[in-house]
Amino acid sequence: MNFDDTPQEAAFRAEAKAWIAANAPKQYEEELRKSSLGRTQLKGANILEVAKVWQKKKADSGWACLHWPKEYGGRGASPIERVIWQQEEGPFGKLSGMFIIGHGMCGPTMMAFAGEDQKRKYLPPLASGEKIWCQLFSEPAGGSDVAGLRTRAEKKGDDWIINGQKIWTSGAHYSDYGILLTRTDPNVAKHKGLTMFFLDMKSPGVEVKPIKQANGASDFNEVYFTDVRIPDSQRLGAVNDGWNVSLTTLMNERMSIGAGVSTGFPELFEFCNGLMLDDGPAIEDRNVRSKLANWAVKASGLKYTSMRAISALSKGERPGPENSIGKLVAGSMIQDVAAYALDLQGAAGVLSGPEDAEATGKFQAMLLRAPGTRVEGGTDEIMRNIIAERVLGLPGDIRVDKDVPFNKIPTKGRG
């Protein structure tokens, strides 16, 4: 049992470290380091532009999408090398937020299902950050139940005509392309009538409407499709096999381990360590210490769980469904941590302006962003189902609509 790199890993780490030291946008390092959930801002700079410049620089030197094949803009690196890169990239990795969906999900789906010419055309600019992709899956009637989606695709000659609405689409407002899951046959059971496409987000008939979120930011969108044409050549996988294609997309999400999930704990510990309460330093208060200790062992437990997964990667094993634990634990933890930090501030905890709030309003921002973490990429409930079913082997949920044609499934709860 040790924390040492193998000689090859050490050499790779040294190379990565040296390149980052020479090339990273150091002027933003401190701000990025201090940014926490709900707050990644760069004063006086457009974060999208800074991120694109950093990504392009990485791509030009062979440090973008490390695990992708070289011919598609990657490096052909091993999973463990990808983890080492993430560790070394540190706070600069926070600049990759807008690329995550494209790199982690759309790219691998294209790799698995697009034609060779398409892969060579579309993947390198995706890897280099010149083009941004989004994933058009969720709908008002299909969130956790993705297969319940209603956006229609109808064949007309060599094209497909798309009508319907997507929602919760991260980054659609600045995306160039998207992968789109549609319904092509409503007369069969819901999983059996879906088809996947990719499309240019500037296509006529695509309308993107940013959604103002509970925290006031607008990272997500509604996307409307009115008679949007997609050539059949941009279909991914067979007609009506979209469910299997989407599973490939979702499976790839799981490979993203190593950078460490945000729990809010380091921020809270630092805050408590400096805070004075009416009757003395917060860190010496019995209740504060108990709360901190409970969160400390969750944070360290997650850290060492991911190290165990990295060890498995290092030995060539693939990460399994047990990695759902990170988001499940961190999501509700960060919410509780933020609420507790506010509680410690008493009445003043209500203030969120950077001038008036303690810790420049970091915890207030965290509190308002945290509910999203518990929903995006699978709700806490879905994460628990994954653990219960795929790790513990418990029976799947009963699905009363499983064998019912999609157009016979009730659409209203009451009445």
Added chain:
Amino acid sequence: MNFDFSDEQKQMRDEARKFLAEKCPPKAVRTVLDGNASYDKDLWQGLAEMGFLGVAIPEEFGGAGAGHLELCVIAEEMGRALAPVPFSSTVYLAAEAILIAGSAAQKKKWLPAIASGSAIGTLALFEGKGNPSPEAIKLAAAGGTLNGVKKPVPDGAIADFAIVAARTGSTGRDSDISLFLVDMKAGGVEAKALTSLDPSRGQAELTFKNCKAEPLGAAGEGWSVLSQVLDRAAVLMAFEQVGGADRALEMGRDYALDRIAFGRPIGSFQAVKHMLADMYVSATLARSNCYYGAWALSTNASELPEAAAAARISATQAFQHCAKNNIQVHGGMGFTWEFDCHMYYRRANATALGLGSLSYWEDALIDRMRKRNAA
């Protein structure tokens, strides 16, 4: 990075699990639990023959000399099987204290006896309510004799020797505390078995009256040795707790798959599934914290105090959480004497207290984290 046990260590785990499944079924635990024996003597001798009692004791003192990672592996299996033997008191507390502070003669006398199963040891630390602290130690040592009362002392009624924490000064500093080694057969100490939450492991009151005792380690260094012993034991006990948590989770999962209600296995209801998923989460977080503790223990890293506290807290919570919800999954059956659920529930709550309660380790963790941050 290899943040995992080696194949040899995993093989040892499989061997221990197989051995304990055969020699320590729930029926064997019940024999002790029901008061028909003070501990499982056959199992104890079997553990000695397998080399498990001396796994971390150097070969020159009759042990296997394997190391602490191997001991962690065995500890997990002992916890999983609820082994009704004085393993933790003898191996984690007494043997570790002797390894850290014992003289050459003390090592030569007691360590081989521990490894061979012929001596049961314990640590007499507590004096009634409260957590480990120098102030709480009142038992007085003067002129090589001890006077005072210790309770609860784990396995105190069956121990052949005890490491006793005693007061040798009155300066109000940690250096007032020294450790002594008492041969329980030599007279001057009276042991009384006490009723406890978990009768599968004994607790006792030891009364010392002009009891002859030899020093263990230098005078005034008792508290420093105790701190090290408690940290090491915390990691080892945490592995026992994780073993117990895992078994409780497994029992709950198996029952949820077998038990039908409303025409379905109860494990298909989300309320039950999610309870089991949460048990898995707490057991996994604890296991990962334990691995870090094992690494720190085996390398004697400066991170050990912090790692030990984290492992202890996390594993205590996980075992309590899994044991209590295992009963909940079992419903009414879980609350019967006949089902094994209560044995895990008892052990979970008893082990939560034995090395100082949760609040003690919470305090310790925060102190240690502050120290590291300040450094």
